[in-house]
Amino acid sequence: MGIIQRMSPHLANMIAAGEVVERPMSVVKELVENAIDAKCSSIKIYLENGGLDLIKVIDDGVGMDSDDICMAFMPHATSKIKTEYDLFRINTLGFRGEAIASIASVSLMQIISSQNGTSGYQCTYKSGVKENEGVIQSNKGTTVSVSNLFFNTPARLKYMKSAKSELASVMFYLDRIAMAHPNLRFTVYSDNKMIFQTSGSKSYKTLIGEVYGVEAAKNTLEHSYVADGYKAKLVLVKPSIYRSNKLEITLICNGRFVKNFNVTNAVIEGYSTYVPIGKYPIAVLYFDIDPLLVDVNVHPSKTEIKISDEELLVERLAIEVRKCLEDANHIIQREIEKPIFDKFQKLSIFDESFDEEIASKPIILEENKPSYNERPLALNKPIDVDEPKPIAKEARKLPYMEYVGSVFGTYLIFQNDDGMYLMDQHAAAERVNYEKIYELLNNPNQPTTSLLVPVMLSFTKQEALYVEENLSKFLEIGFALDQVGTSDYAVREIPLWAKDNSDAIIYDIISMMIQNKKIDIMYFRDSIAKQISCKASIKANHRINNDEIQALLENLNKCSNPYTCPHGRPTIIKLSLNDIEKMFERIQS
Ligand code: ZN
Ligand code: ZN
Numbered sequence: 084m085g086i087i088q089r090m091s092p093h094l095a096n097m098i099a100a101g102e103v104v105e106r107p108m109s110v111v112k113e114l115v116e117n118a119i120d121a122k123c124s125s126i127k128i129y130l131e132n133g134g135l136d137l138i139k140v141i142d143d144g145v146g147m148d149s150d151d152i153c154m155a156f157m158p159h160a161t162s163k164i165k166t167e168y169d170l171f172r173i174n175t176l177g178f179r180g181e182a183i184a185s186i187a188s189v190s191l192m193q194i195i196s197s198q199n200g201t202s203g204y205q206c207t208y209k210s211g212v213k214e215n216e217g218v219i220q221s222n223k224g225t226t227v228s229v230s231n232l233f234f235n236t237p238a239r240l241k242y243m244k245s246a247k248s249e250l251a252s253v254m255f256y257l258d259r260i261a262m263a264h265p266n267l268r269f270t271v272y273s274d275n276k277m278i279f280q281t282s283g284s285k286s287y288k289t290l291i292g293e294v295y296g297v298e299a300a301k302n303t304l305e306h307s308y309v310a311d312g313y314k315a316k317l318v319l320v321k322p323s324i325y326r327s328n329k330l331e332i333t334l335i336c337n338g339r340f341v342k343n344f345n346v347t348n349a350v351i352e353g354y355s356t357y358v359p360i361g362k363y364p365i366a367v368l369y370f371d372i373d374p375l376l377v378d379v380n381v382h383p384s385k386t387e388i389k390i391s392d393e394e395l396l397v398e399r400l401a402i403e404v405r406k407c408l409e410d411a412n413h414i415i416q417r418e419i420e421k422p423i424f425d426k427f428q429k430l431s432i433f434d435e436s437f438d439e440e441i442a443s444k445p446i447i448l449e450e451n452k453p454s455y456n457e458r459p460l461a462l463n464k465p466i467d468v469d470e471p472k473p474i475a476k477e478a479r480k481l482p483y484m485e486y487v488g489s490v491f492g493t494y495l496i497f498q499n500d501d502g503m504y505l506m507d508q509h510a511a512a513e514r515v516n517y518e519k520i521y522e523l524l525n526n527p528n529q530p531t532t533s534l535l536v537p538v539m540l541s542f543t544k545q546e547a548l549y550v551e552e553n554l555s556k557f558l559e560i561g562f563a564l565d566q567v568g569t570s571d572y573a574v575r576e577i578p579l580w581a582k583d584n585s586d587a588i589i590y591d592i593i594s595m596m597i598q599n600k601k602i603d604i605m606y607f608r609d610s611i612a613k614q615i616s617c618k619a620s621i622k623a624n625h626r627i628n629n630d631e632i633q634a635l636l637e638n639l640n641k642c643s644n645p646y647t648c649p650h651g652r653p654t655i656i657k658l659s660l661n662d663i664e665k666m667f668e669r670i671q672s
Contacts, residue, residue: 194225502661
């Protein structure tokens with residue numbers, strides 16, 4: 084009995100528009116998706132010369148009989164869709180029935196398959212013409228080999244990139260398909276070297292480790308939730324590991340890798356201020372959505388999807404990502420890398436190569452010694468010293484630790500039984516101020532102060548235009564400005580938080596408006612909060628006293644994210660006791 088059936092020509096045309104085998108990746112995709120549809124548990128992929136010389140996919144699935152194999156080479160054959168109606172409810176992976184025929188037309192292609200694991204059948208095509216077929220011995224499952232891809236279409240072949248970049252695009256796809264199938268074992272060989280393997284362990288942590296490495300696996304967070312019409316599973320890598328592009332934010336919808344611009348952005352929003360500016364997180368999102376609510380683009384080579392109620396889903400997603408991150412501990416633990424280790428070891432007074440540079444920097448461990456580059460405290464912007472309110476133990480994110488001293492007037496040292504902590508005082512104060520100012524900016528009733536003598540500000544024509552256009556926005560955040568000349572304004576009222584440098588803040592806001600053209604109020608608040616918090620926070624190289632340090636620690640502990648400054652840099656770093664003992668060779672690593 085044949086599993087594969089012929090599709091109606093009408094349907095075939097619908098999905099075949101523009102259908103071409105573009106590059107080795109499209110061949111791999113087709114063959115791997117077929118293997119998955121055949122209910123296999125293991126897939127082996129052999130590539131030679133980036134797939135241009137050979138792509139071989141071996142699965143241990145249900146296999147095909149001789150009829151199925153012959154039918155597979157026919158144009159418009161598919162086992163997956165019979166009618167248009169099915170197309171819109173498609174819940175399996177591929178639906179490009181004619182793909183095998185297309186691949187066979189530009190290569191030498193052989194399919195060997197067996198349903199019982201003893202006798203099988205093979206069929207070979209060259210340039211789309213049958214070469215031979217017949218009974219053959221075979222393991223259960225299917226082996227498809229595609230060699231000399233595009234040998235008969237030199238124009239297409241010339242268009243191929245280097246073997247390396249073809250391989251890279253194949254691997255990008257295989258990473259994603261592996262992440263979509265934690266239960267399948269993938270093994271990939273390139274030019275006879277194994278380059279990728281997953282265990283099919285069903286564990287998301289393991290899978291992250293297989294794709295991104297051990298460090299990422301150690302830093303994997305999992306979070307699930309159920310909403311109206313869908314189930315979501317978030318597998319998030321902690322923000323201390325990040326990438327320079329958005330490509331490692333992976334969306335798996337109903338078991339297939341898809342793309343959705345808004346979903347990607349929701350994840351980025353959830354991570355905002357946890358990763359440095361211009362960097363992006365690693366995350367895999369699994370959504371189970373009623374297929375009727377997902378609009379899969381019918382063009383087979385596109386993976387972009389639309390989801391009904393997308394806005395709601397995206398809003399919720401950003402909140403859930405944030406929640407998951409907020410529940411986790413993000414203190415970066417610095418392990419001693421070999422070069423640093425060596426440098427430390429050099430610090431021996433008997434050693435000729437005593438490092439001058441390190442030695443010349445004063446290390447101040449006692450509270451009362453004057454600090455490096457000390458400046459009067461009066462120059463610093465205030466840190467909230469007003470009695471730190473004790474917070475509930477559960478609300479604390481940072482462990483208990485006691486202050487020991489500071490180095491370079493910038494890094495505060497703390498300790499507890501686990502190890503030693505270094506806090507960047509500017510980054511920490513910036514985080515505290517950021518959350519405070521952000522909160523303030525969200526308050527529609529800003530505490531403001533009227534200026535007895537209005538401050539006059541002059542703007543350029545461009546600036547004045549932006550001010551005029553956005554007077555209501557200024558008012559919303561507590562600034563009342565009156566136009567007194569074409570480009571002159573009188574500042575009548577300012578929010579309390581801006582009282583120390585309101586002019587500079589107003590100019591900052593305007594330049595931000597000019598830079599960003601459109602003004603999204605949320606983005607605007609975030610940017611102002613970032614900017615002001617940086618200005619308002621104690622700088623590096625400024626000495627702060629014990630009370631201020633305690634207040635800073637206490638206030639940082641109250642933050643929803645105490646681990647990074649609003650620009651995504653770490654506020655605190657841990658050096659474990661274990662690592663320190665390793666450095667001194669008290670214990671062996
Ligand atoms: Zn800063
Ligand atoms: Zn910062």
